[in-house]
Amino acid sequence: MMTNPHLKMQGLAKSYGTFVAVEDFSLDIAEGEFIAIMGPSGCGKTTTLRMLAGLETANRGEITLAGTRIDQLPVWERKTPLVWQSLALFPFMTVRENVEFGLKMHGVSRAERRRRADDWLERLGISDYADRNVARLSGGQRQRVALARSLVLEPKVLLLDEPLSALDAHMAIKMQGELKKLQRELGITFVYVTHSHSEAFSLADRVVIMNAGRVEQIGSPQDIFLRPRSKFVAQFVGGISLLEGKISGKKDDEWFLETRDGKVRLGHGCGLAEGETADLAEGETADLAVRADRISVTVGSGWGENEIACTLVSEEFAGAVVNLHLETASGRSLVAQLQQRDLEQLDASIGARVYASWHPDDGFLLESARTSGSEPRERAA
């Protein structure tokens, strides 16, 4: 689909002894694309980024940037600057010296590097601190120094390793907006590693979800949020209820899933509308996913077509919405997200019997056991 990828990673693998950090990572990135790599800690996202930067040598695989193969280059010749989680500013240098460092290393003349560093200090609004020690700056200012230090090199791609995690929540959100704006203006490729859903979904053009050294799903934020492909992604993204069952036969051109808590109908969300029913096989095990905001909770039964009797286990207040945690008779957990207003009309207390229902079209099947078998794997230390 991408005819001429700008940054291409093909079959990257890295292991330390018997520990496999990254198993097989392939990704084509277009010029100017904002890519977020996300996953739980130890999933291999940082190792992937470090292989891009040349700080780790891949055991297998190739990396090409703008048509040039770079995976054989030593780290100092890669020109893929990284914004570090800890920022890694040089405390024995002033702000300007920090920003000039990379240029100095690349042999840029004194006057030229001063001019370029000052341009970036100006652009990021930290000119006033140019001669200060970096230790005397606030978190947000230090963040800008780290960005300026990398961007002054005019790289084709900027790598970012959880760059906002050291900031307080308010500052992190402010910087998120600035990062996105900066990336749009510069038009350069960003590869952004994070464990934060909100950062990945609000910033990236495409999100890569990794688990245990493997890519689970690559897609737009909407794709991943609305249509997680595997059980792992569904659980990682959160707010999705999963029902396991066996696909059961066609009755009046309709398909059903036989779960331990009853039979539910599969709707258009399962690809049934486009005549893809050939994929479904009678008796096959499948996972049905329903987003929390598509599940209604009622005290009486008979409100929706797909309905499961549950016990209300707990309520979780989340601002404008409330998450209700439900348990089915067979012990399966469901989550329903209600508006505060709707909750007030629901006359049920903790432990009460309620009914969870949803429209068949709001449910979707996860890809077959091939991918859905991967629970968040525990990693050997």
Added chain:
Amino acid sequence: MTSPALPARAPARRFQNLYLRTWQALWVLPLPAWLLFFFAVPLGLLVAISFWSVVNYRLTPDATLSAWRYVLGLDFLWASFWRSYGLSLASAVAISLLAFPASYAMAFVAAPRQRLVLLGLAIAPFFTSYLVRIYSWQVFLAEGGVISSIIQAFGGKGESLLNTYFALFLGHATLALPVVLILQTIALANVDRTGISAAANLGARPGAILFRVILPAARPGLALGLLFAFLLSYAEFVSAAYLGGGAFQTLPILVTDLVRAGQQWPRAAVVSLLMIASLLATALATVLWAYREKG
């Protein structure tokens, strides 16, 4: 039940405060005591003695400037002073340079556990007496000693290496090298590794990383190593006497000469005070430079 219990807690809190303060006091008290007994009193005594006089080889309390006049009037005093200062500075720089590759290896090449073993080996010489180690050097360096025998076996002259600056330097290194190794290794091991990776990521080659990132980051520790090597060499008497022989009249040698020649303790005190003053000035300058910050 709760409200009657409240007044009873006030004495308990008072007791807890007293307990914590006593605990802190136990740790704080030795500090002024040590400073008093090991610094202020000896220094005060030294200053006092420098104004005393010597009558019939006996030290007599007095208030005279004669010792100061005598010492400051010695034509070889400043020559000795600069010789001492220069030789110790040369030794300190040479020892720091000699120690650096080993410290670098321990900090960046050795695994943390290996580093502990290597540092243990580096301080092992402290288990023997310094005097014994200096005497052993004599055996190696004297005419007919180990080194001269080897040189003679290859047809060289094989003269005694004693009473040379080289011998004196060996003495200084024997004393200071282990200390410098430890200080440098700790300084280098504490350099932020992410900063080193960041420098490489920004285009710095290994040489540039050493000079632009590692050395500046480790500067306080490296300067402290240099300072300790200087302090130890400057005040060093044993190797100045036994390895340097009469060839180099350093200030410590001058002190013993003055005492020997007619129990001139006041004059020795004046020389010692000059040494202390120059040491303090050097130490202060080094520390200020080491911890200097930009911006």
